Amino acid sequence: MMQVVLLGSGNLATHLATVFSVNESIDLVQIYSRSIENALHLENLAPITNTIDNLIEADVFVIAVSDSAIQEVSQKLSAKNGLVVHTSGATCMEVINNDNCGVFYPLQSFTAGKDLTFENIPICIEAKQKKSFLLLESLAKSISKKVYAMNSEQRKQLHIAAVFVNNFVNYMYQIGEEICDANNVPFEVLLPIIKETAFKVSELTPKQSQTGPAKRKDKKTLALHEKELNESQRKIYRILSEGISNNY
Amino acid sequence: MMQVVLLGSGNLATHLATVFSVNESIDLVQIYSRSIENALHLENLAPITNTIDNLIEADVFVIAVSDSAIQEVSQKLSAKNGLVVHTSGATCMEVINNDNCGVFYPLQSFTAGKDLTFENIPICIEAKQKKSFLLLESLAKSISKKVYAMNSEQRKQLHIAAVFVNNFVNYMYQIGEEICDANNVPFEVLLPIIKETAFKVSELTPKQSQTGPAKRKDKKTLALHEKELNESQRKIYRILSEGISNNY
Numbered sequence A, B: 001m002m003q004v005v006l007l008g009s010g011n012l013a014t015h016l017a018t019v020f021s022v023n024e025s026i027d028l029v030q031i032y033s034r035s036i037e038n039a040l041h042l043e044n045l046a047p048i049t050n051t052i053d054n055l056i057e058a059d060v061f062v063i064a065v066s067d068s069a070i071q072e073v074s075q076k077l078s079a080k081n082g083l084v085v086h087t088s089g090a091t092c093m094e095v096i097n098n099d100n101c102g103v104f105y106p107l108q109s110f111t112a113g114k115d116l117t118f119e120n121i122p123i124c125i126e127a128k129q130k131k132s133f134l135l136l137e138s139l140a141k142s143i144s145k146k147v148y149a150m151n152s153e154q155r156k157q158l159h160i161a162a163v164f165v166n167n168f169v170n171y172m173y174q175i176g177e178e179i180c181d182a183n184n185v186p187f188e189v190l191l192p193i194i195k196e197t198a199f200k201v202s203e204l205t206p207k208q209s210q211t212g213p214a215k216r217k218d219k220k221t222l223a224l225h226e227k228e229l230n231e232s233q234r235k236i237y238r239i240l241s242e243g244i245s246n247n248y
Helices: A011-021 A036-042 A067-075 A130-143 A152-182 A187-203 A219-228 A231-246 B011-021 B036-042 B067-075 B130-143 B152-182 B187-200 B219-228 B231-246
Strands: A002-007 A026-032 A060-063 A083-086 A101-106 A123-127 A147-149 B002-007 B026-032 B060-063 B083-086 B101-106 B123-127 B147-149
Touching: A002 A011, A002 A130, A011 A026, A011 A036, A011 A101, A026 A130, A060 A067, A060 A130, A067 A083, A083 A130, A101 A130, A101 A152, A123 A130, A123 A152, A130 A147, A152 A187, A152 A231, A152 B152, A152 B187, A152 B219, A152 B231, A187 B152, A187 B187, A219 A231, A219 B152, A231 B152, A231 B231, B002 B011, B002 B130, B011 B026, B011 B036, B026 B130, B060 B067, B060 B130, B067 B083, B083 B130, B101 B130, B101 B152, B123 B130, B123 B152, B130 B147, B152 B187, B152 B231, B219 B231
Parallel strands: A002 A026, A002 A060, A060 A083, A083 A101, A123 A147, B002 B026, B002 B060, B060 B083, B083 B101, B123 B147
Antiparallel strands: A101 A123, B101 B123
8 A cells, every 4th residue: 555645734635635545555644734723624534733743754745735835845854755746737846855756736626525536637747756756657546547647847838728728718607607697697598508618629629619700700790799798808708709710 | 299390401400400300299391491402411300492482381480590691581481370480699589570480599509410418408589479489488398498588688698608608618728729739738638627617617606616826816827827828828818817816
């Protein structure tokens, strides 16, 4: 069994603690949280501590804290022999000042209280040493079917792509809801097309899937729509329509 | 059985012909297409004709042609007694110059060759006369569990909202793919987060679901990301991040 220490008690740490603790090839030996209160919901999964000096040795130390705290936390692990990895998409491997370091980045949008099946979540891994890479790969493969080797530059770019397909997409949903609310149309009417749009890109490329007035360069409809929108919606409508039109 | 004549042979018409022809309460009595060749794939579903004057009487005439052709096609049906409806989100009911008129708008992104289960597709209906509304409602309910009464103004606004949650969302997927391609990252890594983002808004509102650097007003990450993008991506990144930040 691979011994794992988890550092953090937020959203991602909670999801990881849950999946690690039930996995047959993983022994979650300890959880560290700066504040014991924040980690109380994890105390049934593994012994918790708020003192880094109390951490025992392990095969892998998984740091799942906010990006800005990774370096500080990792420095306190410099005396450990185990592999030290962080879980951040936006952070390069080198912030961990330790020869035995790596990255274990699960690419998903984690929401508190919403269960996720980990086996379908892509895990992007990187390690400084070959043998650590193999260890990390085996950890990743024990919880997910989708494991990708990726260097820090690729991971950074992937994280930016995820801002577009997750954060910005969700913002499009927000604007859709605003328009519905303003016209007494239930937002649920949009849910099937939202799901279909998301599913379609599993079968067709996004470029093939594109439809709508901007792709058709249907200037009459574009002008009609702009007239109906408020100023901030209109700015977004215009810039995205231009972008689409330029692609076709 | 309700007798239905379908006018059109494009994407939507093909999907409608398929679902009408197998439905027990619907008798698809005829399909009209300006060009017989374009409708040959439908000839097993109902008799096809390219001559509007040859159309027989029916309970409902469903016009599923391009928006710009609706008026012309509907004028040729002025001698019919049956209810004449179009299927366009962006077109008001009144383009059909007939007292017995209405709208039957299935809100979905229809792709040629990709089967859809109609029962989950919202159908937005409107009719000038009360008795026609009831007829249209019964037609809609025979193929879908989600039928909404909606006037032309609401439908127009819903159609604009759909541009945001479908066309613009798909464009975000395109940009995500561009970034992946440029960095030798397979686009499939993004598919799980794309699906989760789409599913999440069934359980939380889009405003509750929002995450990311713009929501956190994390200026450091926003600046880092902008630096990595090309000019057109950066313009979009900036305007959408501003929009998100302003909401929180």
